[in-house]
Amino acid sequence: MRPDPPGGCRRSSSRKGPLSITSEVIAEDSRGDGDTAMTRARQSAGDLLRQWRQQRRFSQLALALDAGISQRHLSFLESGRSAPSRAMLLRLADHLDMPLEARNALLLAAGFAPIFPQHDLADAELTAAREIIDRILAGHAPHPALAVDRHWTLLSANAAIEVLTAGVAEHLLVGEVNVLRLGLHPEGLAPRIVNFAEWRRHLLRRLARDVALSADPALAALLKELDSYPAPIAVDMSPNPEPPETVVAVPLIITSPHGPLTFLSTTTVFGTATDVTLAGIAIESFFPANGQTADAMATLAGSVEDAPSGPRE
Template sequence: MTTAHAPERPVGALLRQWREQRRLSQLDLSLQAAISTRHLSFVETGRSAPSREMVLHLADNLDLPLRDRNQLLLAAGYAPVYSEAPLNSPRMAAVRAAVRQVLAGHEPFPAVAVDRRWNLVDANKSLSLLLAGVAPGLLAAPANVLRISLHPDGVAPRIVNLGEWRAHLLARLRRQIAITADEALSDLHNELAAYPCAQPEPEVDPNGAADVVIPLRLRHGDTELAFFGTVTTFGTPTDITVAELAIESFFPADQATARALRDLTA
């Protein structure tokens, strides 16, 4: 079952908005989608009604999130094709089990599952190592992992390279906003950017080429732990909830961290 509602704007206006969001001209998109610029112009201005297949074709070439593809279909007068089942529903049992298996398999290193707005969905036991000292209010549902990371009452006071890690997280969030145009994520970015940080924040490559080598350096008692992270998503999902799930896994960036984590969780 999907929760999409018919948008107030016509499909042509939505397509134009997304094309401009992607910084594509009509010529760029028409060449990419192998359609005439004239036809694309007629669709955007409402002079031509696109077929269901054309709506999905253009959405695919614009690399739209599944929920926004549904919105385009509704705006064009067609039924949505992507379902959106709650993660706690019976039909999502296999998905929950798969997420739990990935998280448990990553022990003794921390891993979390988050939704499209970075709210915590699930985590393995080792996450408690990262959450030591976090204010209980930040952990109340829906707990947001970015807020937990950068809030002054969260993990931030224990992050040795807070300026570098904060710049990395905010740059990731800006890229996500550029892809999704999600106003709630924009509000979250503004909130996080307003948190205090006494360290300089370096410029981050907008293409994210160096993201994988940016470590998280964390004080844990008298020990400094170092991690690098990877993100796992489900391949070719047809359900919106599944498409928006992500698993963030932290790996030890050095042998000392690996040994410390094994000792702490033994």
């Protein structure tokens, strides 16, 4: 697999080969799980309100006080004895911090039209967002950066992602590439992660938070799958103490021909998104945590620039 031009983002017109999902071919991947939304839409609005209230660990009284309505009113809404207005549903959904897709399902269950669009990232309506993603990825070179959807499926990445995918089994890089699966799978990045136990704990906790916030069965299934993976050979998985207070962030430390590379990661989201697809996209950027890593990444970027150009394999 040949490297991309430095600073560039992966582009392909086919999803057959490794890492072929880019902002130009996201059409097949960014719609989300329609089956989940349809299942929830078949439930009553009251059932959905009760489920999300319980998911958020609210009592009826606490949610009613939060939303400025009586507990009796909320009880009638959940039991179906009162028909909610669209404004009331949106108010309660806001206080429950429901994802946009779940809010659409709640409106549908009550007989209202959904108000939050769900465009494909390749659609004209999201052109500006797509260009922003590409600029962020390209601008982060020579360090790795990638964009994922709400299920952690890879959408696009810059050329520096090669440092994280080197040595990964081909089957993990073909078709829909799940970044968390790639990172924790025994045939993925896992054997190269120096602090695997610490990084694994960090990723699983983060995914567990995603499951709690979204109540997404696909994420719950992914969490169960990742938790079942065996540790790479020679990795000490004995219980470790929590990181000391002097540690400000969990690093990703990997082996490489240039020595150990240490990264700190940040997450960028569209904070004002009103589109279901856009609200689920996150950009993960990896920054060098020390001078050795920064120098190694600069060296790798220089070798890509000096490499002869040719057709992609």
